[in-house]
Amino acid sequence: MNNIVYGSPVITEDVRRIIANELPWEEFRGSTVLVTGASGMIPSYIVYTLLGLNDEKDLGIHVLALVRNGEKAKRILGSVMGRADLELLVQDVCEPVRTDRPVDYIFHGGSSARPSEHKKAPTLTIRANLEGTFSLLDLAVEKKAKGFVLMSSSEVYGDVGSDVDIIGEDDYGKIDILNPRSCYSEGKRAAETICACYEAQYGIRCRMPRFAHIYGPGLGLDDGRVQADFASHVFRGQDIVMNSDGSSRRAYTYVADAVAGVFFVLLKGGEMAYNVADSRNIISIRQLAEYFIAARPDKGLKLTFNIPKQDSGMYNPAKFIGLDGSRLEALGWRPEISAAEGCGRMLSHYEYTE
Numbered sequence: 001m002n003n004i005v006y007g008s009p010v011i012t013e014d015v016r017r018i019i020a021n022e023l024p025w026e027e028f029r030g031s032t033v034l035v036t037g038a039s040g041m042i043p044s045y046i047v048y049t050l051l052g053l054n055d056e057k058d059l060g061i062h063v064l065a066l067v068r069n070g071e072k073a074k075r076i077l078g079s080v081m082g083r084a085d086l087e088l089l090v091q092d093v094c095e096p097v098r099t100d101r102p103v104d105y106i107f108h109g110g111s112s113a114r115p116s117e118h119k120k121a122p123t124l125t126i127r128a129n130l131e132g133t134f135s136l137l138d139l140a141v142e143k144k145a146k147g148f149v150l151m152s153s154s155e156v157y158g159d160v161g162s163d164v165d166i167i168g169e170d171d172y173g174k175i176d177i178l179n180p181r182s183c184y185s186e187g188k189r190a191a192e193t194i195c196a197c198y199e200a201q202y203g204i205r206c207r208m209p210r211f212a213h214i215y216g217p218g219l220g221l222d223d224g225r226v227q228a229d230f231a232s233h234v235f236r237g238q239d240i241v242m243n244s245d246g247s248s249r250r251a252y253t254y255v256a257d258a259v260a261g262v263f264f265v266l267l268k269g270g271e272m273a274y275n276v277a278d279s280r281n282i283i284s285i286r287q288l289a290e291y292f293i294a295a296r297p298d299k300g301l302k303l304t305f306n307i308p309k310q311d312s313g314m315y316n317p318a319k320f321i322g323l324d325g326s327r328l329e330a331l332g333w334r335p336e337i338s339a340a341e342g343c344g345r346m347l348s349h350y351e352y353t354e
Contacts, residue, residue: 246287
């Protein structure tokens with residue numbers, strides 16, 4: 001791996017850190033692994049990690065990277081395109097996947113997480129989570145897959161109430177099912193139930209890592225979530241203008257730590273659902289903005305506020321989303337990158353690639 005670059009030097013270092021975890025990587029030897037949404041932040045890191053395992057440990061993994069937009073995928077995954085161990089599949093995740101190869105593991109990340117997409121095209125968001133999950137689990141049954149990973153979300157918990165300080169895997173609150181913005185949270189909830197049904201009926205081993213707020217290389221600067229907006233402003237040398245008071249607190253987890261968590265869940269987890277959240281980095285949105293500004297002090301940027309009178313409806317209204325990561329930590333997972341360091345690493349990636 002010494003002379004190989006996965007996306008950028010930052011991602012390459014992250015991949016090495018993920019592979020350094022003491023996990024039973026040999027379970028992937030000679031396997032074919034399907035990754036959907038492969039041009040997205042978390043799925044692309046999974047693709048890089050699987051290819052890194054080939055380079056580092058010669059595991060002979062064949063990666064099927066399923067994407068909806070082939071040109072975007074070639075742009076994002078350009079550093080690894082053309083490898084014999086990587087095959088690009090361009091199609092809608094809701095359509096049946098046709099391949100003559102065996103499929104031993106499936107990582108399903110083919111669903112938009114952008115708030116702007118939830119507002120603009122809620123039917124597409126919920127369809128990818130329902131129809132896509134059904135289609136891929138049918139493939140898992142057909143191919144007798146060894147494992148299925150649904151990349152889920154903290155949004156399955158809904159509004160657990162202000163009396164809950166931190167959310168465990170069994171804490172579920174209310175969701176307004178008639179609000180189109182619920183297309184994502186309800187879609188993820190239903191997808192998890194679909195997984196549970198397939199495990200019960202067909203014996204497919206399903207695991208659902210539930211992510212809180214993930215940030216880092218691979219998150220589009222035009223994504224629309226605050227971590228992308230903040231990175232975009234600092235990268236372009238612009239002051240950060242916040243549309244809220246910034247008091248909402250979230251569990252921010254650096255993408256490499258989150259992806260390491262995914263592999264812990266699949267390779268060591270005995271439960272179906274695991275929170276993937278860095279409990280050290282439950283911070284306010286304002287603090288996150290300040291970390292991004294502090295990462296590039298030479299730019300002399302500042303934080304300002306422009307709070308609208310009316311809510312746009314794009315964002316999750318919960319004031320606090322703190323996930324209890326102790327179930328995952330019991331497997332041996334430990335996040336390594338602080339929020340302050342992670343913001344700097346994210347900026348370094350875009351300074352290299354843009």
